Amino acid sequence: MSVSAPPRPVEVAPAPVRGGRPVGRRIPRPDAADREVLWLYALTRTGLWITAWAVRWLFPSSGENREPAPLLAPWQQWDWQHYLSIARDGYFPGGAGPWTAGWDNREAFFPGFPLTLRAVHTVVPDWTxxxxxxxxxxGAVAVLALARIARHQLRDLDAGRRTVMFFLLSPCAVFLAAGYTEALFLALALPAWLAAQRGNWRAAAVLTCLACSVRVTGLFLAAALVLHFVLTVKDRAAWRRAPWLLLPALTPVLYAWFLSARTGDWMAWKHAQERGWYRDFHTPWDAWSHTWEAAFQRTQAAGYAVMWQAELLAMVTGLVLLVVLVRRRRLPEALYTALTLWALGTSYWYTSVPRSTLLWWPLWIALAGWSLRRPRVRTAYVYVVAPVGVIVAVTFLTGRWAG
Structure with a gap:
């Protein structure tokens, strides 16, 4: 009978503090643990790219095709078209807008990713x-930050690698590789949270401000940062840095002003969400009921119904995570999770909840911590949950709805 070794503690030396902020602390260079994380990242990216290459041959648009689809065609799905249109043509090309028949409601997407895409396109000619x-x-930046957060929280040398493994093999991991906002958001949000853990509130605020330009979820992160600041800062001098925590509100306000100047509507983003994705307010029980009906009452095509089943499962997972965080008194992370669940759970029905699990970094850390105590958790995850990620990847890469 084998006995698992006890967790290996990590010694974290406190940084010297002056005026409520660390002094002389630099961004740590990649060490052996970071290189192991990047190795896992490279392996999973390779697997996804091989999958994308294969679906071009295995799932042609017509049974008569003798040639596969173009190399990057599997990645040109769904929301990518919105980001591409914004980056290439702007938000209101040729005076078109919500007043135009057939409008695509592109103002529902924040400008951070399209602006980054336009900038990178000046160097990389192909948009995709x-x-x-x-x-x-x-994604590489995000997994490094996630691993460091996990090691800091769980105090175990193996925690970072385990957390990243759970994260990269999660059911919706394909969206980290696609031209979507998840990877860019996490590359800003996770370093912001790491900076907050280290008491660098100015860096945390700046990074969160940038994250707010990518997804509205950045505002939930900003709220969690404020609560974390209130709960952890005891030095009176440190409160001089509190105004920095107002900075993340700047980008949503500027985006609302931009849309108002062109549409006359300060709530243009919200109204675009309602028109395009039924994100008008409904009570949580109504949202659950509508999603349940779509999932199980045969009102939708089978391919759509199974994804609504996934939406329900993801919502339950989020609620369980919230309970665990509250019981463990991880209140800032609980606030972030609760705000996310409220935003996703009060529409007509659930949309994109499985994708949003990628943004719940406490979930992946909790799973890693559980697996350190119960080694079979990791084995079960690899053999049961990871294959679901292949199913979702093939679903997305073949142009079917995958949340």
């Missing part, structure tokens, strides 16, 4: 390749 490059680089 530029989007994939953004997500590739951003």
């Amino acid at each position: 390749a530029a989007g994939l490059l953004i997500s590739f680089v951003a």
Whole structure:
């Protein structure tokens, strides 16, 4: 009978503090643990790219095709078209807008990713390749930050690698590789949270401000930062840095002003969400009921119904995570999770909840901590949950709805 070794503690030396902020602390260079994380990242990216290459041959648009689809065609799905249109043509090309018949409601998407895409496109001529490059680089930054947060929280040398493994093999991991916002958001949000853990509130605020330009979820992160500041800062001098925590509100306000100047509507973003994705307010029980009906009452095509089943499962997962965080008194992370669940759970029905699990970094850390106590958790995850990620990847890469 084998006995697992006890967790190996990590000694974290406190940084010298002056005026409520660390002094002389630099960004740590990649060490052996970081290189192991990047190795896992490279392996999973390779697996996803092989999958994308294979679906071009295995799932042609017509049974009569003798040639596969173009190399990058599998990555040109769904929301990518919105980001591409914004980056290439702007938000209101040729005076078109919500007043135009057939409008695509592109103002529902924040400008951070399209602006980054346009900038990278000046160097990388192919738009799709530029989007994939953004997500590739951003994903690497995100997993390094996630691993360091996990090691700091769990105090175990293996915690970072385990957390990243759970994260990269998660059911919706394909969206980290696609030209979507998840990787870029996490590349800003996770270093922001790491900076907050180290007491560098100015860096945390600046990074969160940038994250707010990518996804509205950045505002939930900003709220968690404020609560974390209130709960942890005891030095009176440190409160001089509190105004920095107002900075993240700047980008959403500027975006609302931009849309108002062109549409006359300060709530243009919200109204675009309502028109395009039924994100008008409904009570949580109504949202659950509508999603349940779509998932199980045969009101939708089978391919859509199974994804609504996934939406329900992801919502339950989020609620369980919230309970765990509250019981463990991880209140800032609980606030972030609660705000995310409220935003996703009060529409007509659930949309993109499985994708949002990628943004719940406490979930992946909690799973890693559980697996350190119960080694079979990791084995079960690899053999049961990871294959679901292949199913979702093939679903997305073949142009079917995958949340």
